[in-house]
Amino acid sequence: MTLVQILFLLFGLVTLLASLMVVTSPKLVHAAFWLILALAGVAALFILLEATFLAVVQVVVYIGAIAILIIFAVMLTRRVMHDTGPQVNRSWWVALLVSLVLFGGLVLMLAQVPALAGTPAPLMVDQETLLEDLGRALVDADRYVLPFELASVLLMASMIGAIFVARPPSGSEERSGER
Amino acid sequence: MSIIDYDPSMLMAILPELLLLGLAMVVLAADVIWRPSQRRFLAWLTAGGMTAILVLALIFSRPDASQGLILGGMLRHDWMAFAFKLLFLFAGAVTALISLDFPGVGERGEYFALLAVATLGMSLMASAADLIMLYLAIETTSIPLYILAGFIKVDDKSTESGIKYFLFGAMASTVMLYGFSLIFGFAGETNLYALAGKLAAGQVSPWVIIGAAVLVLVGLAFKISAVPFHFWAPDVYEGAPTPITAFVSTASKAAGFAVLLRVMLAVFPQVEAEWTAIVAAMAVATMTLGNLIALAQKNIKRLLAYSSIAHAGYAMIGLVAISQLGSASVLFYLIAYVVTNLAAFGVVVLFARAAGSDEIADYAGLSRRSPGLALALMVAILSLAGMPPLAGFVAKVYVFAAAVQTGLVWLAFVGVLNSIIGLYYYLVVLKVVYLYRSEDEDKPIAVPRGAALGLAVCLAAILIIGVLSGPWLDWSLGASAALF
Numbered sequence: 024m025t026l027v028q029i030l031f032l033l034f035g036l037v038t039l040l041a042s043l044m045v046v047t048s049p050k051l052v053h054a055a056f057w058l059i060l061a062l063a064g065v066a067a068l069f070i071l072l073e074a075t076f077l078a079v080v081q082v083v084v085y086i087g088a089i090a091i092l093i094i095f096a097v098m099l100t101r102r103v104m105h106d107t108g109p110q111v112n113r114s115w116w117v118a119l120l121v122s123l124v125l126f127g128g129l130v131l132m133l134a135q136v137p138a139l140a141g142t143p144a145p146l147m148v149d150q151e152t153l154l155e156d157l158g159r160a161l162v163d164a165d166r167y168v169l170p171f172e173l174a175s176v177l178l179m180a181s182m183i184g185a186i187f188v189a190r191p192p193s194g195s196e197e198r199s200g201e202r
Numbered sequence: 203m204s205i206i207d208y209d210p211s212m213l214m215a216i217l218p219e220l221l222l223l224g225l226a227m228v229v230l231a232a233d234v235i236w237r238p239s240q241r242r243f244l245a246w247l248t249a250g251g252m253t254a255i256l257v258l259a260l261i262f263s264r265p266d267a268s269q270g271l272i273l274g275g276m277l278r279h280d281w282m283a284f285a286f287k288l289l290f291l292f293a294g295a296v297t298a299l300i301s302l303d304f305p306g307v308g309e310r311g312e313y314f315a316l317l318a319v320a321t322l323g324m325s326l327m328a329s330a331a332d333l334i335m336l337y338l339a340i341e342t343t344s345i346p347l348y349i350l351a352g353f354i355k356v357d358d359k360s361t362e363s364g365i366k367y368f369l370f371g372a373m374a375s376t377v378m379l380y381g382f383s384l385i386f387g388f389a390g391e392t393n394l395y396a397l398a399g400k401l402a403a404g405q406v407s408p409w410v411i412i413g414a415a416v417l418v419l420v421g422l423a424f425k426i427s428a429v430p431f432h433f434w435a436p437d438v439y440e441g442a443p444t445p446i447t448a449f450v451s452t453a454s455k456a457a458g459f460a461v462l463l464r465v466m467l468a469v470f471p472q473v474e475a476e477w478t479a480i481v482a483a484m485a486v487a488t489m490t491l492g493n494l495i496a497l498a499q500k501n502i503k504r505l506l507a508y509s510s511i512a513h514a515g516y517a518m519i520g521l522v523a524i525s526q527l528g529s530a531s532v533l534f535y536l537i538a539y540v541v542t543n544l545a546a547f548g549v550v551v552l553f554a555r556a557a558g559s560d561e562i563a564d565y566a567g568l569s570r571r572s573p574g575l576a577l578a579l580m581v582a583i584l585s586l587a588g589m590p591p592l593a594g595f596v597a598k599v600y601v602f603a604a605a606v607q608t609g610l611v612w613l614a615f616v617g618v619l620n621s622i623i624g625l626y627y628y629l630v631v632l633k634v635v636y637l638y639r640s641e642d643e644d645k646p647i648a649v650p651r652g653a654a655l656g657l658a659v660c661l662a663a664i665l666i667i668g669v670l671s672g673p674w675l676d677w678s679l680g681a682s683a684a685l686f
Contacts, residue, residue, distance in 0.1 A: 046260035136388070136406070164212070165274040170334050173326065176223060177342045180319040183230075184349035189313045192355045 031071055039065030047110065051097045059090045076154050212272050215279040218259040219322050220679040225251040226318035233311020241309035245302040245652060250316040252295035252321070256288055265684075275393045276335040278464075280684035283329035285533060285677075286460040290328070293453035293540050294321040299656035300548045301445040304555070313353060316346035317449070324453055327461035331468075333382045336461065337375075340421070343457060344371050347450055351442040363441025370424065370434040378421025384414040385469070394468045402472060403619040411473050411659050416480065417464065425458030426514045429487040436484055439507035444554060447503060448547030451510040452540040459517060459536055464522065467685050474524060482522045482613060489515030489620040496627050502550055503560050505564040505627065506543070509586060512624060513539050519617050520601040523608040529682035534675060538585070538593035538667055545660035546582035548653060549575050556647040562631055567640035572647040576635050578657050585664050587628040588621050592668035600675060 041061035048054045062085045069078035160166040213220070225261065229248055233241065265279045272279050294317060307313045323342030330336040348371060352364015386392055389400035400409060420431060428433040439447045470477050492512030499505040517539070520532035552575060553568065554560055570578040584592035598621060602614040649657075667674055 128413065132410050135410050163274070167274065167276075167334070169216075169273045169276045170332075170338050173335070173338045175341060176319060176322065177338060177345065180226075180316060180342065180346045183312055183315060185347065188349060188352070188355070 027071060031068070034064050034067040034071065038068065049107070049110070052094065055090060055094045055097055059086055062086050062090060073150075075150060076157070110145065203606075214263050215265070215272050216277070217263040218255050218291065221255045221258065222252075222318050222322040222325070226322070227316065229313050229314045230404045233315075235686065238309070241311070242303055244311055244314050245298050245308060247544050248298035248317060249295045249652070249656075250292050252318070254300065256291040256295070259284075259287065259291070271331055271393075271395065273325075274611060275395075276332045277326070277329045278331035278395070279329060281681035282529070282533065283325075283460070284679045286328035286456060286584075287325045289456055289537055289540055290321050290324040293449060293456075293544060296544045296548070296656045296660060297445050297449040297453075299450065300544075300551045300648060301443075302652040304443060304445055304551065306357070307443050307445070309519040310353075313350065316350055318450070318684055319558070319569060320346040320350070320652045321453070323459040326458045330461070331392070331464070333386060333452050336465075337379060337382060340375060340378075340425070340461070343454060344375065344425075347446070347454060350446045351438055351447065353443055355395035357441075358507045359441035360443060361441075363438045366434055367438045368410065368443075374421045374424030374431065374539055378418050381414045381417025381419075381421070384417065390415070393463065397469045398471050400659070401469075403641065408473050411470065412476050415470050415473060415477055419480070419620050422458050422462050422465070423484065424519075425641065426455050426462070427511050428514050428518060429486050429491045429511070430484075431657070432488070432492070432511045435511055436504050436507040440503045440560075444503065444551045444560075447506075448551075449608075450543050451506065451547070452543045455510065455514060456536040456540055459521070459532055462521060463532060463682075463685060467524065467529070474623070478522050478524060481518055482610070484513050485515050485522060485613070486616050487515075489617065490516060493620050493623040493627075497623070499627070501560050502562050502565070504630070505562065505631070506550070509624065509628075510543060512584070512620065513543075514558060515620070516598060516601055516617055519610075519613055520604050522613060523604040523610060525604060525608055526679060526682050526686060527600070527607055528604040529685055530678035531604040532673065533678045533681060534671075537598040537674070537678075538597035539662070541660045541663040541667065542582050542585040542592075542594055545578060545657055545664065546586065548657045548660065549579040549582065552647060552649055552653055552657075556645075557642070564640075565631065565634045566638035567643040568635045568647075570639075570643045571645060573647065574654075575647060575649065579635060579660055580632055581661050581664055583628045583631055585668070587625050591665075591668045596668055596671040596675075600671075 032173060038061050041057045041064060044057040045054045045061060049101055062081060065085070066078045066081040069075070069081055161171045225248065225370075228251070229244060229528075232244060236243070238547040241517060265281055265282070265284050270278060270280070291453070296319060296444065298314060301307055301313070301317075318341050323339050323344075325348070326335065326339035327343055330339045348368040351367045352361050354360035369670075379659055385397065385401075388406045389397050389405060390404075391400045424434070439451060442450065464619055466481075489512050492508050492515060496505055496508035496512065499508060517532050517535045520528045520535060522528070550560065550678040553565065557564055575663075581592065585592035588594045588598045598617070602617055605611070605617070
C-alpha cells in the first residue's frame, strides 16, 4: 500500500464518519460542525486527486460560506435547536437491508473494472494551464457557456423559491388557504 | 471563438428558452408594478406569453437537418426535442390558464415565474445532449416544481406534498448523478452521442454499464413515476395545488420520457437487450400496479395520480420497442396523454373551486349542475380509458402496434388487459357524474372565461388527434427519425 492509498483511506473514513454524525447527532449545532469536518474531508480527497483548485473552492465556498451560514441560521433560530423525536421509524431494517444490497451490488460492479486495480499516472498538465482552461471553458459558447448560464437561472429560481418559502404567510394567504 | 464569428442560428435554436426566461422576468416585474387588483391578469400574461413563444418557436426555431449538436455539443436541436418543447409550452400555457383565480396561487408573481422556469428546464431536458447539461436541466425543472407543489403554505397537505416531492426527488437525482459520474469515469466523456463509442472502445464490462444504467434509470423513473419509484406520486398529486398537479403529471412526466428516449437510444446500445428487459418489467409492473390501486380510490386527484402511473406504464411499452415506430408512438402517446390529462385536471380545478371537494362521491349531479363541465370530464375520462374516436384510443393503438411490430406480443397483451381494468374505474367516475343525484343540484358551477378557453383547447385537441391521427403520426415518425 502506497502512502497515497493510506491517506485516501484515512480521509475517506473521516469523511464517512463525519457524514454519519451529521445525520445522527440530535443537536443541530453539532450536526453543522460535523458537516464542516465532512466537507474538509472531501477537500482533502480533491487534493489527493490533484484537483487543487476544486479543493480551494470546496474550502472557501462550502466550509467558508455555506457551513458558516448554516451555523448562523441555527444560532438565529430560536426554536428547533434540538431534535427530540425518534431518529428511526419502524421500517429502518428494510432501509438497512436495501442499502446493504445496493452497496454489495456496487462493490461487485466496481470490482469488474480493471482500471481500478492499477495505480493512476500522475497528471501531466500544469495546474495553471488547467485553471486557465477551466475559466475559458465556462465562457466559451462552444463549450460550457450554456450549462454555466443555466446554473445561474437555476440559482435564481431557487432563490425566489427560498425567499417565498421562508417568508411568513401574509394575511390574504391565510384567508385563501381555508378552502 | 470570439463574439464576432458567432453563429446567430445557434441563438435561434434556443429562442424558446431565452424567451421563457424573459417571460419569467416580465412576470416578476409585473408582480411588483401592478396593483393587487390587477394581479389576477398575471395568469393571462403567462398563458399569453407562452402561446406567443410557441408561435415564435414554430416560425423561427424549427430545426433543420444540418444542425444537429449545437453550443459545444450541449444541446441537440432535432425534431424530437422540438416537438417536446412545443408540448411543454402548450402544457405551461394551459396550466397558467387553469391557475386563473385559483385560491392562494392565482395572483402570485413567484408562482408564474417559477412555472416559466420549470418549463424552460423541461425544454432543455428534451434537447440536452450532454450529461452536465442534462443534470442541470433536470434540476432546473425539479427545484421550481418542489416549491410549486408546496406553494400554499397555510395548507398542511400542500406543504407535505412539497416536502415529500423534494425529499424523494433529491434522493432520486443523487442516485442518478452517481450513475452519471460512473459513466463519465468509465468513458472520460460527457457527450451523450460520444459516450457509446467511448464505452465500447474502453472495453468496459457490460455488467458495469448495466449497473450505471440502472442508477441513471432510478432518477428518470422517478420523473415518470414508474414502479417502483412511484411512491411519491399520489401524495404529491393530492396535496399540491391542482394546476401544479396537472403540470407535474403531464409536462414533467413527458420531459422524463424525452430524456429516456434519447439516453436509451444514444448511450446504451451495447446493453440493449438487458436494458429493454428491465424497462419491459418496469412497464408491466407500472401498468398493473397503477391500475389495480386506482380501483380503490375515493379521491379524484388520487385516482388520476394512479391512472397517471398506469399511463406511464403504457408509454413505456413504446419505449421497450426500440424502433422508429416505438419512439414515434411514445411521442404520440405523450401528446395525447398531456392534452387529455390537462383537461381532466382542469375540470377538477373548477369543480373544487365551486364545491370545495375532491371526493368522487361529491361529483354526483355534476351533469345537472354544469352540463358543459360534465361533458368535458366525460371526453377526458373516455380518452384516458382509450375509447375511440378520442386521442387516448389511437395513442394506445400505436403503442401496442409498436410492441407487436418488434415481436413483443405478450407486452401488448398485458397492455390491453390493463386497459380493460382501467375502463372500470374510469366508468365509475362517469357513473357518479351522470347517474347519481345530489342535494346541490340547483347550485350551478361558475366557469371563468380563461379556464373555459383552456378546457376548450384541450378538448378540441383530444378530438382532432383522435379523429385525424394520420398526419400527427407521420409527424411523430418524422420527429423520431431524428433519434436514429
